[in-house]
Amino acid sequence: MTATAPLPAHGAAPSDEIARALDLARAKRWLVAAVVTILCLWVLVPIYLVLVNALSTPSEVSGWPKSFVPSFAMESLAFFAGYRGVAEALLNSVMVAAITMVLSIVIGAPAGYALARFDFAGKNAFRILVLMTRAFPLPLLALPLAVAYIQIGLDDTILGLAFVHTMLAMPFAVLITASLFMGVPFELEEAAWTLGCTRLQAFVKVVLPLVSPGIAASAVFAFVVSWNEVFAAAVLTIENRTLTAFLLQSLNVSPLHLKFAGAAVLVLPALLFLFAVRKYLFAMWGIANR
Amino acid sequence: MAEITVAGLEKSYGSFTALHGIDLHVEDREFLVLLGASGCGKTTLLRCIAGLETASRGEIAIGGRRVDPLPPRARKIAMVFQNYAVFPHLTVFENIAFGLRMKKMPNAEVDEKVRRAATMMHIEQLLARYSGQLSGGQRQRVAVARALAMEPEVLLMDEPLSNLDALLRLEMRAELKGVLQESRTTTIYVTHDQVEAMSLADRIAVMHGGHIVQHASPLDVYRDPATRFVGSFIGNPPMNFLPATRTTAGWEVAGLTMPGPAIDAHTIEFAVRPEDLTPAETGLTGRVKVVEPLGAHQLVTMDVAGHHFRVVLESDLVVRPGETLRLAPRPERVRWFDPTSQTAIDRSLVPS
Ligand SMILES: Nc1ncnc2c1ncn2[C@@H]1O[C@H](COP(=O)(O)OP(=O)(O)OP(=O)(O)O)[C@@H](O)[C@H]1O
Ligand SMILES: [Mg+2]
Numbered sequence: 354m355t356a357t358a359p360l361p362a363h364g365a366a367p368s369d370e371i372a373r374a375l376d377l378a379r380a381k382r383w384l385v386a387a388v389v390t391i392l393c394l395w396v397l398v399p400i401y402l403v404l405v406n407a408l409s410t411p412s413e414v415s416g417w418p419k420s421f422v423p424s425f426a427m428e429s430l431a432f433f434a435g436y437r438g439v440a441e442a443l444l445n446s447v448m449v450a451a452i453t454m455v456l457s458i459v460i461g462a463p464a465g466y467a468l469a470r471f472d473f474a475g476k477n478a479f480r481i482l483v484l485m486t487r488a489f490p491l492p493l494l495a496l497p498l499a500v501a502y503i504q505i506g507l508d509d510t511i512l513g514l515a516f517v518h519t520m521l522a523m524p525f526a527v528l529i530t531a532s533l534f535m536g537v538p539f540e541l542e543e544a545a546w547t548l549g550c551t552r553l554q555a556f557v558k559v560v561l562p563l564v565s566p567g568i569a570a571s572a573v574f575a576f577v578v579s580w581n582e583v584f585a586a587a588v589l590t591i592e593n594r595t596l597t598a599f600l601l602q603s604l605n606v607s608p609l610h611l612k613f614a615g616a617a618v619l620v621l622p623a624l625l626f627l628f629a630v631r632k633y634l635f636a637m638w639g640i641a642n643r
Numbered sequence: 644m645a646e647i648t649v650a651g652l653e654k655s656y657g658s659f660t661a662l663h664g665i666d667l668h669v670e671d672r673e674f675l676v677l678l679g680a681s682g683c684g685k686t687t688l689l690r691c692i693a694g695l696e697t698a699s700r701g702e703i704a705i706g707g708r709r710v711d712p713l714p715p716r717a718r719k720i721a722m723v724f725q726n727y728a729v730f731p732h733l734t735v736f737e738n739i740a741f742g743l744r745m746k747k748m749p750n751a752e753v754d755e756k757v758r759r760a761a762t763m764m765h766i767e768q769l770l771a772r773y774s775g776q777l778s779g780g781q782r783q784r785v786a787v788a789r790a791l792a793m794e795p796e797v798l799l800m801d802e803p804l805s806n807l808d809a810l811l812r813l814e815m816r817a818e819l820k821g822v823l824q825e826s827r828t829t830t831i832y833v834t835h836d837q838v839e840a841m842s843l844a845d846r847i848a849v850m851h852g853g854h855i856v857q858h859a860s861p862l863d864v865y866r867d868p869a870t871r872f873v874g875s876f877i878g879n880p881p882m883n884f885l886p887a888t889r890t891t892a893g894w895e896v897a898g899l900t901m902p903g904p905a906i907d908a909h910t911i912e913f914a915v916r917p918e919d920l921t922p923a924e925t926g927l928t929g930r931v932k933v934v935e936p937l938g939a940h941q942l943v944t945m946d947v948a949g950h951h952f953r954v955v956l957e958s959d960l961v962v963r964p965g966e967t968l969r970l971a972p973r974p975e976r977v978r979w980f981d982p983t984s985q986t987a988i989d990r991s992l993v994p995s
Contacts, residue, residue, distance in 0.1 A: 543695050544728035546715040548742035548793065558741075562732045 400620060406610065407617035414610040433614040442599035443618075445511060446580060449595055452515035453522055453579035454572045460519070461526025461575075462568060466556075468527065469534035483524045491521075495588045502589060509591050517585045522575035529574070533567040534560065573630045577623050645706045645719070645796035645829045646671045647692065652701035654687055661687045663853045664701070671706075672827045674820070676840040679850030680876060685833045686725055688850070689799050692831065693722045705797055721795035723803040725833075727786040729774040735761070735785050736770040742793045760792035763818055765811075779806045784815070791822065798823065798830045804839070816843060837877050841865070849873050867978065871912070871985040874978070880917050880942060880953040884980070885927075887913040897927050897948035901972075904979050904992040911988065912980040915972045917942070918955040923971035927952070931966045943968070 406414050407430060408423035433439060467473070468480060498517070499508065507513035537560050545555035586598035594602065600615045607615075647669040654662040661684045669675045677685050690696040692703055694715040703711045710718045721742070730738050739757045748756075761767040764784040774782055783806045790798060803819075804812045820843055823830050834840055840847050841861045848858040849872075857869035868874035874882035887894040887903060888910050894903035896913040904911070918940075920927070929947035936958060943962055945952045954970060956962065979988040 538726070538728065540724055540726055540728040541730060543715070544722070544724060544730070545741070546695070547693055547720060547722045548789070549716045549745035551714070551716065554745075559730055559732075 400624070403613055403616045403620060406613035409610070411608065411610040414613060415608075429610045429614040430617070433611055433618065436603075438594075438599060438603070439596075439618075442594050442596045445590075445593050446596040448511050449515045449518060449586075450576045450579040452512065453518040454576045456515065456519040457522040457526040457575040458530075458568060458572050461523050461571075462530045464527045465530030465532075466534050468531040470539065480528075483527050486520060487524050491584055495585065499588060508589065509593055511593055514586055514589050514593075514595065515579070517589065518579035518582055519575075521582060521585075522578040525574055525578070526571050529571040530564070530568065533564040533571075536567075537563050570630050573626055576626065580623050646673075647797060647829060647831070648702075648704040649688075649692065650702045650704075652688070652691060652703065653699045654684075654691060654696060655699045661853055662691070662698075665853075665855055667848060667855060667858065669829055669831060670845075672829055674823060674830045674832065674843060674845045676844035676847045677831060677833045677850060678835075678837060678840045678847055678877070681835070683850045684853045685850055686801055689722070689801055689831060689833060692797075693720055693799055694718050695722075718797070719795055720797045720799055721790040721793040723786050723790045723798075723800040725801040725805075727774075727779075727782045729777075729782050729785050729789075731774050733773070734770065735766060735772050735774070735777070738774070738785055739770075739789045739792050741789065756792050756794075757788075760788040763791065763822060764788040764815070780808070780811065783807065787815075787819075794826065794828075796829060798828045800830065801833045802835065803832070805835070812839075819843075837879065840877075849876065851876075865916075866976075867987065867990070868914075869987055871914075871980050874914055874980075878916060880955070882914050882916050882978075883950075883952050883954075885913045885947065885950055885952070886982075887911050887979070897929075897950075899925070899927055901974075901977075902994055904988045905994070906988060906992055908981070910982060912982050914978045914980055915976060917953045919973045919976035920954050920970040921973070922956070922960065923969060926969045926971035928967060928969050931962055931964050931968055934962050934964060 405421065405423045408425050408427070409420070410424060410426040410428060413420065413424060413426070414429075464483075468476065502508040502513050507516070541559050541563075542552075542555045545559045546552070550558060581597065583597040583601055586595045587601055590598060596619060600619060604612050604615045647667070649665055649667040652662055652665040652667075653660065665688060667688075677688065679685050687696060691698050692705075694710065694713060698711065701711075702709060705718060705720070715722075729735075730741065733741065736757055739760055740753050743753045743756055757770070758767065761770055764787055766781060766784050766788060769777065769781060769785075774785065777785065783803065787800070787803045790800070804815055807815060816839060832843060844861050846859060847861050847864045848855050849864060849869075850856070851870070851872045857864055857873050859867075859869075864873060864877060868877065868882065871884065875884070885896050887896045889895075889908070890900055892900050894901060894911070894913065903913070927947050929945035929952055931943055931945050933944040935942040935944075937955075939958060940955045941958045941960075941962065943954045943956055945954065945968060954968075962968065978990075979993065980986065981988055
């Protein structure tokens, strides 16, 4: 220490404290960076490997050493695309997911609105019940459901499967839309009433424009839930399989490179879809994305 | 014709009663100011009249027509909300136009009315903005403009100027009063601000704990507060209160004996407004604690027989802290209160 003027005695402790606080802040930053990196790798590495392998020749896929740059060989994908049944399965998947999306919003959003706006007996029980449907194991339900479907003629239909997927996606739709509606001050609706609106008009003119981005996001979420679902799809359909069920059945015995091609076809649409609506998802989870 | 009659209105939230049997009559074209401390039920009463809250008991009529079964849109009212409730997804223009468009008014007319209302509230240069781009005071003026543009029969305003600076508030207040007088709208106006209440009101209704404790002209409310609460709530500085005990010659207040009401009680309360006292040979004696010059006047805080006592005196009178002052109350301005019921003692009992 070559300081010409001695520090005041009480200055020592605070400067120590400041140094410690700075260290702590730095350590926190590192920790956050590390966790974020790990999480990103956790998601990105598998996706990357799938894409690389899907775009490699069959010999590269099973050979060694691996290249981390795809050779952009389209033969696996081309073969896969030409495979009998893939096109139909893809179409089925899209249709089931689309129906699920529409149904879960049409049914889930009103329930969300009721949860957000009204006080009714058993409100909390209802909220928990909605979540509990997700805790109920699907395998337990599968057999009786299949029997019931056969009895009413819903077995092996797109609509039947969409009903099951709607049930899976509904809890999210209800809870997400409830939080969206809670985010719109009730007073805005009341103001609309005093300005000449009926309840429905106020909803359409004031609430809907404010929540529609979030509604779109939760619709996409329902779409993805359905798109990814494989168990019910495999049990409830035979001829009209969705892509997931089809892949499970056909690729089990296929060579490795075809499995990768299948995985890529399965992952890509969901990924693109999520990417397209990422803004709303961020808004939905309350993260400012600016 | 749009007089408002509220009869026996009661509103409870669970076990809590926010309004206790409110009776209120507002004449056609009257400007009524609802005044009261925070949490006394002003907003609740306004919301009941607007139809946003269902009363637990009682009746509401507007223009002689029972409205309590009707939804807000059928009551011919417009309301300015305490928290503005400006629609965030619409521009200022569309916000003000909202109610007019609901009436299916032609575009040219909408445009004209929106501009007129916006000009009145000095927000004509903000018409293209969204509420997220406005300050609190600007948002508040949008809310007022939106209600004015409706040209309603009854206008309910919940602290519509609370967020403006003093100068702008003064200006808006005058503007509002002019506009509403011209349009002959029946208005209920909620405020905390007693100066605002005095300057705007045809009559004032003072609320306290879910009751209307006084409903009279501004001057009557000021001069003859019906309860001790009204006296201490209205007027700045508030009314002074001192205990009075019965003597053979009259009532003794801090050592001074004066004539008072002929009632059968041992102690009552003496009250006088700070500006209704003058220095004199005999009077209430107290020690000066603080002197605050206010320009034309000075506010003197004293200790009279152990009680806080405020007086407003001419500023040319020299007063210093520590001095002893002798002040005579103007006899015609002295009021008496019953300390148990907290209400004013009937003035016919006071010999004049
Ligand atoms: N939804 C509600 N549930 C329970 N109590 C309520 C509810 N709304 C209002 N209250 C109570 O009713 C009373 C009156 O509320 P109100 O909003 O009318 O007060 P106010 O006079 O407008 O006050 P301020 O001047 O602060 O706006 C308050 O004590 C409040 O806590
Ligand atoms: Mg209020």
